Amino acid sequence: MFADLMRTTLPIVSLILFFYLIFEPTPYRKAPREKEKTKDSLIYLSITTVGDLMCHSSQYHYAKNEDDTYNFLPVFDLVKDYLSDADFTIANLETVLAGTTKHFSGYPQFNTPNEYADALKRVGFDALFTTNNHSYDQGDNGVLRTLDELKARNIPAIGTFYSQKDRDSVRVFDIKGFKIGILAYTQFSNITVPESKKFLVNHIDSALIAKDIKQARAKGAELILINLHWGAEYQHFPNEYQKKIGSYIASLGADIIFGEHPHVLQPITFLKTGAGASLDSCLLAYSLGNFISAQYKRYTDAGVMLTVRLAKNLKDNKIKIISVEYVPTWVFKGKLDEKMQFKIFPAFLAEAKNYPLTMRNLIPQEFNQLSDEHLQKMKQAGEDSKEILTYYQKNLKNIIWKKPFAQDSIVSLPLNISALPDSVFRKKILLKPQGK
Incomplete structure (x- = not known):
């Protein structure tokens, strides 16, 4: 009788265990809570950023459908689970959405489909x-219409504005119990913004940045995150201007600084912070390179998904960085599934041929279409x-893919996880900007 019972129940138990392993959220993929507390009253936050989100003409040509609509989703198929896994994901949109009154265009004056x-x-x-430097490529209309289109999709825009009043209203976001002031500035503008419209595009100005940081702190910001579009193109190390401005902004109390513009990666470092900063040191990523673009030469086709993990003690409100992690990426341009397309690959897939046979089924089918040169x-x-x-x-x-579904793996998301139902994954929290 016991043997019969085992034959009856064992398959059921195995099936339940299988689905538990698949659908039970992992440490980095768990269901959202307003405040995730431990015995030490700690709450956690992960912030992910990437490099420039560009759209050259070949990118939208490849994304065009027969009905004249556009589909850019396939570009991100192999990295979207990393992007959506973070509590908060942000990046630089290096193009504008100026609409069809002007033709879509790539470099040097970008205009991209909605x-x-x-x-x-x-x-x-x-x-x-x-x-x-491309914010004003299509003039006032390009700035304002981009803001409209992002607003319609509930995507907060940081660094360009409708009016002077809008510009002076510093954004502070409440994200999972962390209040973060988020600011952005550019060193350049390819087309000069009229003096009377300077409010449209934030430019790097030491006095303005100091004022904005002070205002963000006054509005309750515990962390200050700043993005800087700066530096020299195609240079792998920061120039003296970047070092000087970076140190100055850190001295003002900035906690995290992300940078881009060189179109190649530059190093990450920590700087001494000034009064008011929440972190012991200011994290500075000088340049995050390109995340997606049509640039194909060495270094310009390499990018990164950078994740900063933070912990906050609710007893004393002290915040610390737990880890700084990165996933290198590479942009493919060519034919996949009989269609010309761009696609971002996690760079560690270059070694996929060496994976154990038990993991081969998790390798995306696109991988098998790549040449040895790719x-x-x-x-x-x-x-x-x-x-x-x-x-x-x-x-x-350096985040690598180890064992799928393993609790002790650095990253436990399998590459084909997008095939599972949407209900499996933690929903993104709603951002609540304050002071606008």
């Missing part, structure tokens, strides 16, 4: 930095990224 914003929203971006470029991108990013900080955590 569907680009749709894709960014769906793959997990919670907010976008909108101030950079794999070599992907491998090179990963190696370059690690060397550059960790030049100053050798202890940064």
